[in-house]
Amino acid sequence: MTAPSRQALVPFVSVANMMKLVHQIGIERVLVDLAAEIEEDFRRWPSFDKTPRVASHSDVGVIELMPTSDGETYGFKYVNGHPSNMKKGLQTVTAFGLLADVKTGYPILLSEMTILTALRTAATSALAAKWLAPKGARSMALIGNGAQAEFQALAFKAVCGLSEIRLYDIDPAATRKCLRNLEGHGIRLVPCASAEEAIEGAEIITTVTADKQYATILSDNMAGAGVHLNAVGGDCPGKTELHRDILLRSDIFVEYPPQTRIEGEIQVLPEDHPVTELWEVISGAATGRRHPDQVTLFDSVGFAVEDFAALRYVHRQLERFAFCEPLDMIADPDDPRDLFGMLLRAA
Amino acid sequence: MTAPSRQALVPFVSVANMMKLVHQIGIERVLVDLAAEIEEDFRRWPSFDKTPRVASHSDVGVIELMPTSDGETYGFKYVNGHPSNMKKGLQTVTAFGLLADVKTGYPILLSEMTILTALRTAATSALAAKWLAPKGARSMALIGNGAQAEFQALAFKAVCGLSEIRLYDIDPAATRKCLRNLEGHGIRLVPCASAEEAIEGAEIITTVTADKQYATILSDNMAGAGVHLNAVGGDCPGKTELHRDILLRSDIFVEYPPQTRIEGEIQVLPEDHPVTELWEVISGAATGRRHPDQVTLFDSVGFAVEDFAALRYVHRQLERFAFCEPLDMIADPDDPRDLFGMLLRAA
Numbered sequence: 001m002t003a004p005s006r007q008a009l010v011p012f013v014s015v016a017n018m019m020k021l022v023h024q025i026g027i028e029r030v031l032v033d034l035a036a037e038i039e040e041d042f043r044r045w046p047s048f049d050k051t052p053r054v055a056s057h058s059d060v061g062v063i064e065l066m067p068t069s070d071g072e073t074y075g076f077k078y079v080n081g082h083p084s085n086m087k088k089g090l091q092t093v094t095a096f097g098l099l100a101d102v103k104t105g106y107p108i109l110l111s112e113m114t115i116l117t118a119l120r121t122a123a124t125s126a127l128a129a130k131w132l133a134p135k136g137a138r139s140m141a142l143i144g145n146g147a148q149a150e151f152q153a154l155a156f157k158a159v160c161g162l163s164e165i166r167l168y169d170i171d172p173a174a175t176r177k178c179l180r181n182l183e184g185h186g187i188r189l190v191p192c193a194s195a196e197e198a199i200e201g202a203e204i205i206t207t208v209t210a211d212k213q214y215a216t217i218l219s220d221n222m223a224g225a226g227v228h229l230n231a232v233g234g235d236c237p238g239k240t241e242l243h244r245d246i247l248l249r250s251d252i253f254v255e256y257p258p259q260t261r262i263e264g265e266i267q268v269l270p271e272d273h274p275v276t277e278l279w280e281v282i283s284g285a286a287t288g289r290r291h292p293d294q295v296t297l298f299d300s301v302g303f304a305v306e307d308f309a310a311l312r313y314v315h316r317q318l319e320r321f322a323f324c325e326p327l328d329m330i331a332d333p334d335d336p337r338d339l340f341g342m343l344l345r346a347a
Numbered sequence: 348m349t350a351p352s353r354q355a356l357v358p359f360v361s362v363a364n365m366m367k368l369v370h371q372i373g374i375e376r377v378l379v380d381l382a383a384e385i386e387e388d389f390r391r392w393p394s395f396d397k398t399p400r401v402a403s404h405s406d407v408g409v410i411e412l413m414p415t416s417d418g419e420t421y422g423f424k425y426v427n428g429h430p431s432n433m434k435k436g437l438q439t440v441t442a443f444g445l446l447a448d449v450k451t452g453y454p455i456l457l458s459e460m461t462i463l464t465a466l467r468t469a470a471t472s473a474l475a476a477k478w479l480a481p482k483g484a485r486s487m488a489l490i491g492n493g494a495q496a497e498f499q500a501l502a503f504k505a506v507c508g509l510s511e512i513r514l515y516d517i518d519p520a521a522t523r524k525c526l527r528n529l530e531g532h533g534i535r536l537v538p539c540a541s542a543e544e545a546i547e548g549a550e551i552i553t554t555v556t557a558d559k560q561y562a563t564i565l566s567d568n569m570a571g572a573g574v575h576l577n578a579v580g581g582d583c584p585g586k587t588e589l590h591r592d593i594l595l596r597s598d599i600f601v602e603y604p605p606q607t608r609i610e611g612e613i614q615v616l617p618e619d620h621p622v623t624e625l626w627e628v629i630s631g632a633a634t635g636r637r638h639p640d641q642v643t644l645f646d647s648v649g650f651a652v653e654d655f656a657a658l659r660y661v662h663r664q665l666e667r668f669a670f671c672e673p674l675d676m677i678a679d680p681d682d683p684r685d686l687f688g689m690l691l692r693a694a
Contacts, residue, residue, distance in 0.1 A: 080452020105427020
């Protein structure tokens with residue numbers, strides 16, 4: 001049996017290799033790089049083939065496929081969302097992703113994306129805040145201190161220059177875990193006993209809780225004038241975090257309206273409630289923050305273009321760092337019509 | 348750094364391991380097993396979550412994601428179709444697939460599917476013929492002798508008991524390749540100089556050509572009374588193989604009408620042209636062949652449930668045969684909320 005051809009071998013970035021890659025480059029640098037990469041793709045938003053993700057719902061969670069293409073490269077992510085996983089000691093969200101060459105359909109990268117999704121979600125949040133948050137913001141309330149929390153904190157420090165993070169979770173153990181992990185990263189950390197305490201003096205409020213249900217993490221009086229809201233946790237049908245009245249007082253920015261209207265905070269609003277697409281702000285077609293008293297809301301649910309940008313970034317790093325292994329994934333006989341002969345000769 | 352947990356490791360069946368598995372069991376036995384597995388899933392068709400595949404088209408081909416779920420297990424296949432690949436020495440169709448546990452969203456199998464798709468496509472064709480072809484059929488015309496041809500020949504021998512295959516391709520080299528590969532498999536092989544010669548005396552006609560264009564492989568006078576047509580090659584928009592008049596004289600059987608009306612032979616017919624779903628025939632809800640003179644047509648485009656059945660079969664074989672390797676694909680920290688801590692500790 002001959003060895004697989006080069007085309008047959010797909011570079012695979014395992015979890016272990018993703019962690020090595022991130023440490024090689026540095027976590028904060030990766031977050032800054034990813035924000036720049038996503039910003040670049042948001043600038044050329046119209047060039048992407050976009051479709052709402054394909055979701056398979058069950059009573060305990062959802063499994064989704066998120067494809068996109070820029071005409072040269074195709075990418076998709078497999079991602080699940082199972083809030084009850086945490087009680088079983090499993091991740092609520094796990095993911096992997098793939099890039100392929102549009103011209104041949106052959107995969108060019110397979111990568112873990114549980115860690116990469118956490119990084120790109122935080123990078124996207126910070127990118128949105130860069131365009132929407134009040135100038136000179138220094139402090140952020142971080143409500144929900146689960147798996148995504150530290151990534152958010154570091155991204156806002158690295159991309160937006162925040163110096164203070166005010167932490168709150170209904171479970172104090174989650175806050176303690178965050179404090180432990182974020183120690184020594186050059187951020188002033190303020191553990192808080194309530195959401196109300198967490199938002200004191202914060203110009204940015206990030207909500208990133210995990211329950212799959214309508215929950216009011218922020219009530220109406222908690223979103224003061226001039227604040228920027230970064231709503232990360234409301235990301236599937238039936239799951240929201242903000243009181244409806246906050247939405248009515250906010251200027252709302254989203255990734256891809258057809259998906260956000262189903263999954264985001266705005267699922268509780270009428271279908272025609274005005275929203276601005278983030279890519280329009282970044283490309284100059286729309287205005288972000290207009291005045292200091294305005295409440296801006298980034299209703300984040302995550303979109304395929306962000307994963308595409310993140311995968312492309314990882315793929316490019318493999319030119320410099322060999323943090324991948326070749327995967328014998330594509331049958332590629334010498335004579336393309338002789339797939340059966342290849343199988344026969346393997347006997 | 349601690350080793351990945353068991354949940355984090357996804358069994359991966361490489362191309363090399365798939366070939367070993369097929370030879371361990373025996374190619375014909377695998378085809379018979381797959382036909383039985385697919386038949387079983389077609390019997391419980393209503394229990395599947397079905398959706399037309401999600402296609403990303405370019406001017407040279409298509410990349411598709413084909414998801415389905417039976418409520419317990421989720422599966423999807425990535426597959427491309429690039430007719431121009433052959434000229435570049437690449438496969439027209441390559442694929443891989445995944446199974447996941449619906450309860451947790453965690454993957455339980457990643458597998459090559461280029462070879463597996465060839466096997467399941469042939470097994471599905473033979474399964475349809477078992478229900479639709481004239482009783483006692485012995486001879487099949489095989490028009491198009493490319494990558495799928497030998498799989499079709501062996502499946503019809505193993506599942507339907509055919510003893511003669513009449514081969515024709517516009518490129519005689521393709522036919523010679525088939526003759527070479529099928530020698531010694533207990534089938535009478537008849538190379539033919541034309542499609543007309545190939546269909547002489549054949550009770551079943553299989554068309555499996557690869558050009559992405561409307562082509563008439565079979566003209567109207569070539570589909571005689573009582574014949575069963577197995578149209579495999581017409582499987583994407585703009586690609587058909589049969590003359591429209593044949594369709595009008597045939598009783599047409601399909602996998603999943605919303606997909607076949609876009610991709611199959613029937614894309615040239617009105618949207619309401621009557622078709623029968625194959626699962627209805629298998630489950631007893633509809634009649635297959637009614638009389639000896641009837642022309643039956645299986646307008647095959649391939650559906651996610653067939654891939655699901657094939658992946659489940661492979662997954663079950665891994666209990667007996669260790670033809671897989673563990674892939675470190677899912678980040679699974681001991682404390683599910685401590686994804687960042689896991690990353691930190693890897694430094």
